Each structure stands twice: as structure tokens, then as C-alpha cells.
Amino acid sequence: MRSLTLIGLVLFSMLAQATVYKWVDKDGKVHYSDEPQPNAQVVELKEKTLNQIALPLPKTDSNNANQAIESIQYQVNITSPAEEETVRDNNGDFDVVATITPELKSQYLMALKLDGNPVGQPQIGGTFKLKNIDRGEHTLVVDALTQNGKVFASSSPRKIFLHQAAKR
Incomplete structure (x- = not known):
């Protein structure tokens, strides 16, 4: 049927x-x-009549935005933790907060380096949550990146001390 x-x-x-x-x-x-x-x-219509429309490629302002970003002197500041601050956390967890001046209207990424090594992926926004970091002295640096990954500003290195209670 x-x-x-x-x-x-x-x-x-x-x-x-x-x-x-x-x-x-x-x-x-x-x-x-x-x-x-x-x-x-x-x-008489052709059997394979196709309408073809060629759309122009969208104009990306990312190059212009990246050039505008690179032409201005931006400054990245780590606002927390303070220089040579002692962070006390038995789990090794703490937050790093960074800002950029002058304020940017376009989107940009921020990346954190702990002791010279990148931590996680670049992200939008300057708050980084670190977990399970070993105790001792650490150096923090935050980089501001364009959308294509080029560093246009970096913070000065920030030395901190992470203390954990001795495990028995």
C-alpha cells in the first residue's frame, strides 16, 4: 500500500x-x-535553472580594531593579590584580578601566567580563579591580547607568597 x-x-x-x-x-x-x-x-525553462547570488564578504573591523588597540598605550594592572601579599589557603585556591586602562570598548582577551607558564585559556574579563596551587613564592603576569592572540599590553610581574598549613 x-x-x-x-x-x-x-x-x-x-x-x-x-x-x-x-x-x-x-x-x-x-x-x-x-x-x-x-x-x-x-x-521553455531549463531543467537546471539555479539562482545564484554572490554575497560580498562581510567587512571585518577586527583588523581596524586591532590596529586601534595597538596604537594606544594600554596598561594592565593586577589589583589583587597585592605585591608580596601572603595568601593563606590550605587548598591552594585564590583569585587574581586584573584591569586594563584606558578602558576598552571592543572585545579583548586576558591571559594569566603563573611563574612564566600560561594558566588556562585566554578569557574575556580579568578575574582568574586559581585552584590547587603549590605553596611557596609565585610570580603573576597578566597579558591583554587582541582577538587574534597578539599581546598588546602586559602587567608588571607581581610576586606573592602562598602559605598552607603543614599537613600531618
Whole structure:
């Protein structure tokens, strides 16, 4: 039963293809219809008629934004923890907060380095949550990056001390 229905639908769709007629009225307007008119001509349509529209590539302002960012002297400041601050956390967890001046309206990324090694992926925003860091002296640096990953400003190194209670 299903196969008969399918065959019927295929045959019906082949019959549904209408003939297109073209004619010009007394005012000189060209008309098209699927119904024959006096003095109408049959329009033969190509079977593989495709409408192709070529859209222009969107203009990306990222290069202009990156050039504007690089032309201004930005400054990255680590606001927390303070220079030579002692952070006390037995799990080795603490936050690093950094800001950039002057304030940027366009999107940029910030990346944290702990003892010269990148921590995680660059992110939007300057709050970094560090987990399970070993006790001892550490150096923090925060870089500001353009969307394509180029560093345009860095903080000065910030030395901190992480203390953990001795495990017994």
C-alpha cells in the first residue's frame, strides 16, 4: 500500500509541472502565466535553472580594531593579590584580578601566567580563579591580547607568597 502511494505521489508531481506562457498586452507590459492566453508563447525553462547570488564578504573591523588597540598605550594592572601579599589557603585556591586602562570598548582577551607558564585559556574579563596551587613564592603576569592572540599590553610581574598549613 505504501509503495502504491509513493508511486502515485511521484507521478502526480511529474504531472504538476505547469507550462509557462508569456505574452505582451496592448500597453506593452510582459506577462507570465500558467494559463494559455491569446498570442501567448510557451516559455521553455531549463531543467537546471539555479539562482545564484554572490554575497560580498562581510567587512571585518577586527583588523581596524586591532590596529586601534595597538596604537594606544594600554596598561594592565593586577589589583589583587597585592605585591608580596601572603595568601593563606590550605587548598591552594585564590583569585587574581586584573584591569586594563584606558578602558576598552571592543572585545579583548586576558591571559594569566603563573611563574612564566600560561594558566588556562585566554578569557574575556580579568578575574582568574586559581585552584590547587603549590605553596611557596609565585610570580603573576597578566597579558591583554587582541582577538587574534597578539599581546598588546602586559602587567608588571607581581610576586606573592602562598602559605598552607603543614599537613600531618
